[in-house]
Amino acid sequence: MFPKVAIVGIGYTPFRPITPDVSFREMVFEAASKAYEDAGVHPQEDIDSFVTCQDDFEHGRSIWNMQTPDNLGAVLKPIHTNCGDGILGLIDAYMQIKSGLRSIVAVETHSKASNVINRNHLIAHATDPIYNKPLNINPYFIAGMEMNRYLLETGTTKEQCALVVSKNKTNALFNPLAAYGEKITPKEVLDSEEMFSPLKRLDMSPMADGGIVMVLASEEKAKALTDKPIWIRGLGWCSEAPSLETREWGEAIYAKLAGEMAYRIAGIKHPRKQIDFAEVDDTFSYKEPQHMEALKLCRRGEAGSMIEEGATQREGEFPTNVSGGSLGVGFLVEATGPQRVLEVVLQLRGEAGGRQLPDVKVGLAQSWRGIPYASGAVMILSKE
């Protein structure tokens, strides 16, 4: 039989706009030390294998993932590296355990986004060198174009998107880890500068630094290690066509298919009823309703009114991005997905402090790789 897989340890540093006091190594060391203490394991003695998710350009050095062993206590141990969002790293660890190959696996992601001086150029470098780059426009226009198409196809309004920003930044005030908590009105969002119309400055999540490490274990080990394992019930991942010319612009099909895969594995037929809360990608304000619809948490075109009616508020019927999301926490590059998983774990453990949701048993976390790509992953976690 394939063993069940649980998250048994979490460690993190606070998410901050800048972190000049620590190197990336010291930041990851802090997150890893906390995760190992939380799980009650020693990296050299107990952990069978390690996974890291890092992109070279985000860190400014080739084959950067090879810097990881030292920071995790993984010197001379098996390690996997993945150039993608950290939920893919958690999925990698899940598969290693599920297959019976390993019993305990640690997963690391971090952001030192503040060390990247010219991020626009990194993103432009991901677009097609012959077809796209010669147009020579700051690549965040891609998000503006997506938003435009999504609003048109679904009838969602800019005002509804501004409500998302207001909600998530307010939620972040209750999350001591979040960098950008703020009491802000939708009007202030709508009054902020046009950046890549219809996208305004406050529709875009600001960058943050931070490290997250998680320890995953098989059922047998999990029960021995902790009395509060959080089980991975479903997982899915999917990538659209990479070309800007041929892919879907209005609908997040990658999230839809990743969600369907995760629901199938978790045996979920009615996501809205069987899941208590969700942390969905909101790198830009419109992504939250777009992703909610793709994940079938409501029907297409209905997320906007669901937000308007307050259903996605912390006290609402289906709390969404209680952590503050990327808009409130800050965009953490590869650690963005793991931050969502972290929130789900904290909520399910009952350790979410002032923002704790009552009686939650099943939560969903979803990530998007960010512009210029249409790629994402989903994870469903439960207390039982």
Added chain:
Amino acid sequence: MSEKIKELPGTPLSEKDIIEKKVLFTEWHPEFMWAWDTGIGYGRYFAELKKGRIIGTRCNKCRRVLLPARYFCEWCFRPVDEWVYLEDTGTVNTFSIAYTDWLARRIKEPRIPALIEIDGSGGVGIMHVLDEVDPKEVKIGMRVKAVWEPEEEREGAITDIKYWKPLKEV
């Protein structure tokens, strides 16, 4: 290439065609810039180099001195215990003689990168270069000493040490 093909089909391209942009040609000059936080360990290490001193950190569990100075021991996975000043003398652990430049052209005066085990570190070394020495005379186990930049020219970088030269011990 098969011998049956007597004449290659197509139009050959020359470097000139590319320079004159007679073929589809695109150019992009990415402006990548990073500014890495040195943090606790490396921050102090560079500050001390500026003062003309080499500093490491000691882990009391494995009893190693870590160089360049680190905040935690990667073997024992625990914070280090203390800062330790080290001598600017050491022993060549291994080296190479680089006879070619970035474009793989021969160079007359070769560069000599070496790993130098710093005295008092218990065998931990720093990466640097040797000079003031005939390449033929360099040997593993050779004793060397740092040659520093003048104080006013040091900037808190690994290049504050210009190079290492043979140490004539009395």
